Amino acid sequence: MSGAPSSVPTNGDVPPDRADVAVIGAGAAGLMAAISAGRAQPGRSARVVALDGAKTLGAKILVAGGGRCNVTHHAVDERDYAGSTAPAIRKVLAAFPVARTVEFFAEFGVELKREETGKLFPTTDSARTVLDALLRAAREAGVSLRHPWRVASVAREGDAFRVVSAEGETILARRVILATGGKSLPKSGSDGAGYGFATAFGHTLTSRVIPALVPLLLPDGHPLRELSGIAVDAEVRLVSSTGKVLTKTTNAVLCTHFGLSGPAILDISRHWSLARFDDPGAKLELSFLPPTTPDALDAQMMATSVAAPRETLASFTRTRLPERLMRTLAALANVDPATTFRQLSRDARKRLVRTLGAYVVEPTGDRGFPHAEVTAGGVPLAEVRLESMESRRMPGLFLCGEILDVDGRIGGFNFQWAWASGWVAGRSAGA
Numbered sequence: 001m002s003g004a005p006s007s008v009p010t011n012g013d014v015p016p017d018r019a020d021v022a023v024i025g026a027g028a029a030g031l032m033a034a035i036s037a038g039r040a041q042p043g044r045s046a047r048v049v050a051l052d053g054a055k056t057l058g059a060k061i062l063v064a065g066g067g068r069c070n071v072t073h074h075a076v077d078e079r080d081y082a083g084s085t086a087p088a089i090r091k092v093l094a095a096f097p098v099a100r101t102v103e104f105f106a107e108f109g110v111e112l113k114r115e116e117t118g119k120l121f122p123t124t125d126s127a128r129t130v131l132d133a134l135l136r137a138a139r140e141a142g143v144s145l146r147h148p149w150r151v152a153s154v155a156r157e158g159d160a161f162r163v164v165s166a167e168g169e170t171i172l173a174r175r176v177i178l179a180t181g182g183k184s185l186p187k188s189g190s191d192g193a194g195y196g197f198a199t200a201f202g203h204t205l206t207s208r209v210i211p212a213l214v215p216l217l218l219p220d221g222h223p224l225r226e227l228s229g230i231a232v233d234a235e236v237r238l239v240s241s242t243g244k245v246l247t248k249t250t251n252a253v254l255c256t257h258f259g260l261s262g263p264a265i266l267d268i269s270r271h272w273s274l275a276r277f278d279d280p281g282a283k284l285e286l287s288f289l290p291p292t293t294p295d296a297l298d299a300q301m302m303a304t305s306v307a308a309p310r311e312t313l314a315s316f317t318r319t320r321l322p323e324r325l326m327r328t329l330a331a332l333a334n335v336d337p338a339t340t341f342r343q344l345s346r347d348a349r350k351r352l353v354r355t356l357g358a359y360v361v362e363p364t365g366d367r368g369f370p371h372a373e374v375t376a377g378g379v380p381l382a383e384v385r386l387e388s389m390e391s392r393r394m395p396g397l398f399l400c401g402e403i404l405d406v407d408g409r410i411g412g413f414n415f416q417w418a419w420a421s422g423w424v425a426g427r428s429a430g431a
């Protein structure tokens with residue numbers, strides 16, 4: 001087959017048996033990679049085929065941000081990510097900054113609005129408009145989209161790659177882009193198969209490949225599980241066995257019937273999971289009255305007992321803690337919430353300070369990949385050339401998106417990584 005198809009073939013069309021570029025995985029990173037590969041040589045019409053095992057494309061884009069798709073964040077830099085080294089992440093992000101994302105979507109009629117948190121969403125509040133824009137961009141870039149087309153194997157054959165589907169169809173491609181994602185939300189089709197393709201080409205994986213941005217489980221009968229549905233702003237700290245604060249974050253914590261969720265918990269989950277391996281004595285502490293530290297809280301309570309001796313725990317926390325949570329914490333500290341500060345013994349005050357300001361939770365685990373938004377770990381960035389995302393192990397192979405060892409915090413950072421790394425990989429593979 002020669003030349004690019006004039007429009008995106010729908011399912012059932014005969015696939016090209018030869019392609020310049022085959023993109024494996026048409027999620028966020030793969031679609032962007034296919035678009036940039038298609039655009040890489042305008043007029044020459046590189047034959048770009050994007051293959052995806054899913055029946056319905058873009059499952060993760062559609063569920064993202066509660067169906068509104070948090071496309072990116074107004075300020076993105078390497079400190080918003082973990083995994084590979086900061087300079088490596090910075091280099092890739094710099095090649096396709098947030099302004100380019102905004103411009104790209106605007107080109108297809110998707111205006112983005114910035115919310116108070118700095119997150120950018122489509123003004124339509126609908127993830128569908130984001131997916132439609134990507135599909136239109138792919139069509140206009142001459143990309144041939146094939147799905148469901150589950151890749152079963154990919155192997156080097158002479159100066160090309162033989163890509164074979166689960167049904168036995170074959171595509172010979174000069175270049176291959178691996179954009180198969182990680183293992184989060186496996187029912188969407190991202191089940192980690194791409195790791196097998198990468199390692200078969202000589203790549204390694206980080207020693208841990210774990211769920212990230214994932215809720216944490218608390219043991220049966222834990223008092224916070226009884227408060228299912230209650231959300232509170234809290235500081236969550238991961239403290240090493242030697243007492244050092246390894247990382248901390250302040251945001252909403254949501255009590256659920258299984259344990260804890262909410263952005264603060266999701267953001268710290270990958271750090272907690274890794275600490276379980278590396279420093280089993282590390283602990284997770286919640287401070288329910290941020291930004292107050294335990295010492296400052298103690299001082300504040302002492303001052304209140306002088307200035308307002310009739311203040312009670314209930315009145316002291318009224319505007320800051322949901323009442324049910326306050327009652328649970330008071331019970332845990334063995335303090336009657338109606339006790340006035342004047343009556344409060346030193347011991348009782350210390351117990352309250354510990355419970356309100358440094359409450360230790362001991363999760364039994366996380367909810368696993370089916371409930372994780374992203375994967376921590378994967379192919380180290382050190383194994384790709386950052387200016388092109390080409391593999392250092394196999395010329396002609398490119399990698400982008402979540403398959404790589406880069407994971408962002410909540411806020412649109414993971415999509416920005418997908419857009420940036422996908423753009424670079426596609427531009428280079430299509431050139």
Ligand SMILES: Cc1cc2nc3c(=O)[nH]c(=O)nc-3n(C[C@H](O)[C@H](O)[C@H](O)COP(=O)(O)OP(=O)(O)OC[C@H]3O[C@@H](n4cnc5c(N)ncnc54)[C@H](O)[C@@H]3O)c2cc1C
Nearest residue numbers: 025027028029053064065070151181189401402412414415
């Ligand atoms: C519930 C949820 C909400 C999220 N919300 C946000 C958000 O609002 N903002 C944000 O920035 N990030 C969000 N994320 C994270 C974001 O979706 C991912 O970081 C991003 O989708 C990763 O893009 P990717 O293309 O690398 O991988 P994926 O999106 O996982 O795409 C990989 C694709 O490869 C395909 N594939 C895998 N193996 C094969 C194979 N063997 N053959 C063919 N195809 C294959 C899969 O079907 C899939 O379509 C969310 C994630 C989840 C799960």
